Amino acid sequence: MTERILIKMQHVDKFFGTFQALKDINLEVSKGERVVVCGPSGSGKSTMIRCINRLEKHNAGQIIIDGKELTDQVADINAVRREVGMVFQSFNLFPHMTILKNLMLAQRLVRKIPKAQAQATAMEYLERVKIPEQADKYPIQLSGGQQQRVAIARALCMKPEIILFDEPTSALDPEMINEVLEVMTDLARDGMTMICVTHEMGFARSVADRVIFMDAGEIVEEAPPEAFFKAPKNERTKKFLSQILTH
Amino acid sequence: MDALTGWWDDFFWGSVVVGQVFLCSLVLMVIFGLIGAAAKLSNSVIAQKLASGYTIVFRGTPEILVILLLYFGSAIAITSIAQIFNPEIKFLDVPPFWAGTIAIALIVGSYATETFRGAFLGVNPGSIEAARALGMSTLQTFVYVRIPEMWRLALPAFGNHMLSLVKDTALISIIGLNETLFVAKQAIGTTGQPFVMYIVVGLIYLGFSTVITLTVMGLERYGQRHMRAHR
Amino acid sequence: MTFDVSLIVDALPKMLVGIGLTFQLLVLSAILGLILAIGLMLMRISGKWYLSWPAQVYIYVFRGTPILVQIFIVYYGFPQLGFIRDGVLWPLFRDPFGCAIVALTLNTGAYVSEILRGGVLGVDRGILEAGSALGLSVRQKFIYLTTPIAARLALPAYGNDIISLLKSTALASTITLADMTGIARTLVAQTYAPYEIFISLAIVYMILTWILQKSLGRVERYLGRYMQK
Numbered sequence: 001m002t003e004r005i006l007i008k009m010q011h012v013d014k015f016f017g018t019f020q021a022l023k024d025i026n027l028e029v030s031k032g033e034r035v036v037v038c039g040p041s042g043s044g045k046s047t048m049i050r051c052i053n054r055l056e057k058h059n060a061g062q063i064i065i066d067g068k069e070l071t072d073q074v075a076d077i078n079a080v081r082r083e084v085g086m087v088f089q090s091f092n093l094f095p096h097m098t099i100l101k102n103l104m105l106a107q108r109l110v111r112k113i114p115k116a117q118a119q120a121t122a123m124e125y126l127e128r129v130k131i132p133e134q135a136d137k138y139p140i141q142l143s144g145g146q147q148q149r150v151a152i153a154r155a156l157c158m159k160p161e162i163i164l165f166d167e168p169t170s171a172l173d174p175e176m177i178n179e180v181l182e183v184m185t186d187l188a189r190d191g192m193t194m195i196c197v198t199h200e201m202g203f204a205r206s207v208a209d210r211v212i213f214m215d216a217g218e219i220v221e222e223a224p225p226e227a228f229f230k231a232p233k234n235e236r237t238k239k240f241l242s243q244i245l246t247h
Numbered sequence: 248m249d250a251l252t253g254w255w256d257d258f259f260w261g262s263v264v265v266g267q268v269f270l271c272s273l274v275l276m277v278i279f280g281l282i283g284a285a286a287k288l289s290n291s292v293i294a295q296k297l298a299s300g301y302t303i304v305f306r307g308t309p310e311i312l313v314i315l316l317l318y319f320g321s322a323i324a325i326t327s328i329a330q331i332f333n334p335e336i337k338f339l340d341v342p343p344f345w346a347g348t349i350a351i352a353l354i355v356g357s358y359a360t361e362t363f364r365g366a367f368l369g370v371n372p373g374s375i376e377a378a379r380a381l382g383m384s385t386l387q388t389f390v391y392v393r394i395p396e397m398w399r400l401a402l403p404a405f406g407n408h409m410l411s412l413v414k415d416t417a418l419i420s421i422i423g424l425n426e427t428l429f430v431a432k433q434a435i436g437t438t439g440q441p442f443v444m445y446i447v448v449g450l451i452y453l454g455f456s457t458v459i460t461l462t463v464m465g466l467e468r469y470g471q472r473h474m475r476a477h478r
Numbered sequence: 479m480t481f482d483v484s485l486i487v488d489a490l491p492k493m494l495v496g497i498g499l500t501f502q503l504l505v506l507s508a509i510l511g512l513i514l515a516i517g518l519m520l521m522r523i524s525g526k527w528y529l530s531w532p533a534q535v536y537i538y539v540f541r542g543t544p545i546l547v548q549i550f551i552v553y554y555g556f557p558q559l560g561f562i563r564d565g566v567l568w569p570l571f572r573d574p575f576g577c578a579i580v581a582l583t584l585n586t587g588a589y590v591s592e593i594l595r596g597g598v599l600g601v602d603r604g605i606l607e608a609g610s611a612l613g614l615s616v617r618q619k620f621i622y623l624t625t626p627i628a629a630r631l632a633l634p635a636y637g638n639d640i641i642s643l644l645k646s647t648a649l650a651s652t653i654t655l656a657d658m659t660g661i662a663r664t665l666v667a668q669t670y671a672p673y674e675i676f677i678s679l680a681i682v683y684m685i686l687t688w689i690l691q692k693s694l695g696r697v698e699r700y701l702g703r704y705m706q707k
Contacts, residue, residue, distance in 0.1 A: 053611055074615075081613035092608035096626045096704050105622060106612035138704040151608075158612060306641075307684035309648035312659060312676060319672035410542070417544035421652065428547060435554070442555035449543045449551065456542035 003030035004066070006162050006193055007052060012061035014047055014217075021047045023217040025061070029195060031161065034188045036204040036225075037197045039214035040240060045197040048214070049164045052195075053084045066161065082110060085155030085163040089170050091147045093139040099126070099150050100135040103157045111158065118157075125153040129183050145176030149183055156187075163187070165196040201245065205229060213237045251443065254434045261427035262451050268348050268416045268426065269409075269455070275352035276412060280359025287364050298360060305357035311418050313354055318346040318422045347419030355411050362408065366401035367393070399470040406463030413455045417448075427451050485674045489665050493679055496658035500686075503575075503647040503657065507582035508640060514587030519594040533591070540588035545646055548585055553577040553653045578650040586643050593639060597632030598624055630701040637694035641687055648683075658682065 007029040014022035021044045029035055037045045050056040051063060054070055054077050063070040065080045094102050103122035107113040113121070126132045129149040131142075139147055148168060155163055165184065169177040181203050188194060188207045198204065204211050204225055211228040213221045213236075221228070221237045232238045286298035305313065318341065326339040370393050378388040420428035431444040438444070521533035540548065556562045556571045570576035601624050609619040651660035662679045666672050 055607055055610060078613050078615065081611060084611075086608075086611035088604060088608060088611075090604050092602075092604040094605060094608070094623060096630070106609075106614060109615075109618050109622070110613040138706075140705060154608075154612070303684065304680070307687035308680040309645035309659065309683055311648050311651070312662075312680055312683065315663070315666075316672060316676040316680065319666065320676070323672065414544040417546045418649075420546075428544075428550070431550075440558065442551065442558040445547060445551040445555045449539075449547050452544055452547060453539060453542045460542075 008064040010062045012058045035195045035210050036208040037212045043214040044217040083161045085160035087165045089167040091151045125156045129153045144172045145179045148180045162193040257430045261430040264426040272348045272352040276356045279356025283360030284363035302357045305354045314350040317350040343422045343424040351415040362404040366397040369400045370396045486678045493658045493661050496661045499657040510583040511586035515590035518591035537588045545585045549581040552581045574653045593635045597628035600631040601627045
């Protein structure tokens, strides 16, 4: 059975001025796959996934989401964004809305779902991330870990085909990282397709189908977690792993 | 447009007056603002209350009213005082230049109080701690660490204060100061061309504003030269 | 030199007659100015040079010249122009009240548009990105995300501008309008008692300012209710 290829990036380049952030990126992600992307700062990991939902515009190559190519056409972009969810490092919850409203806004405005149904969906996913009692609070009243879980629920409410995680635990205090990773692991187990940029190697080991190592704008190595961590092939990969796994 | 011939001279000297008022009121404004800020930051409750009163009074009263009050009021006060010494004196005038300059300096100074106070408090406390830990005295810390940072923080708002001073100068024409708006009124009397004359006044003030704005921009750039990361 | 309290008691009610005019000037100019400011701000942030540029020039001119000069240009200067005298708006410009409203509106519009722009620019970019990632359109983001947050950010500065506007209404007295300051000046000319009259007038303005500040404080707290931990 050929799985549906959700994301296809072919020969993608991205420049910021004269600085080349992405060099000849080729990537395929199928439905149901869990991909983890790791690498040093400035390697282009965030830029790469931000190109997928066009928060950044790629300068060369093609990005094809579920068969449709990403272009400058507004209709295209919005169609993509409906199906591609994103969780940010700094949560980016809407501060002036309650948690419930945060989860309902896009459902009502983008998917035109009526209020009652949107609210039901919102409560369902709030329970899924285990904080239904926070529904009427404002983001500022929640801890970082809770806010990030709300952010995940917010992305889930749109029932996307795939979720992109951009360093979801990097801005969290250590004691809150686990609660978020647990939610992400549950999601993965339930079959959610995801691309996750993270430094959490434990998560990568237990959840990922594939681990990708990026450095200086290129994809250097790609392998299932066993092979990746036990027997990295590339020198740069080995160096990176030795740096982050020794302490 | 030929209505203007013969009046260029007067407008020029009127502009000079604007410049003079600006410079004098600028000095006074800074003094009033620093005193006010110091009072608000001090530990003395009386000083704080006085400074609060100062800002409340001068930020809550229309500028024109302050100018009128200072001008007519001080004339009466000075006349009364002079009459103690020489009962022959009927009326002593305070020059509109000084009544007006002090008035606008007091007004903008009340805003400057907040600006300087905010800038003082905005200095990174870590920098101060580091300076003291290195053994610098309170005075040295103040001069070498606090003031440069304060200056940079206060600059944008201070630029706005300077613009306020320039524009408030036009109000002093009401009490007879012969700056450009006053000149315009006279010109209109003889030429009957109000639109042209007032536009000229507007352009002159716009010129002053532009010079101030450009100067502040230049100073801001200079003050931030250490903030731009050079790769 | 004595302080004549009876003079104050006599003068105060007369000056307070002018408070109606003061309020009319304040409220009308504030509302019209806000509408103008929103328009200018949208032009400024539109990204299109033919909208942004004229807005910038307008703001620059009106913030760079004294409001008194602007009032004089409208009241004394416009009647000199043929197309104004013959135009359909002539009744507006012939009347000192109309001229005052026009000048105050044009002036406050310039200041407030920059204040609104500051609010809009102050909205955290991450929040807008989250909106984009969820599929919200540009218009939806502006209405549901930018506007509420920008309004809260802009409110303190906007409040200050309203108070400035109150003080600027006093300049209407220079074009024969009988607002509180206009009446006061007449009284001073009659009674030669500037202290009593001007000081009591100043106190009236200070009280009005205080009322405005308290009200604005209340609005600020309401808009910022989601900021309380």
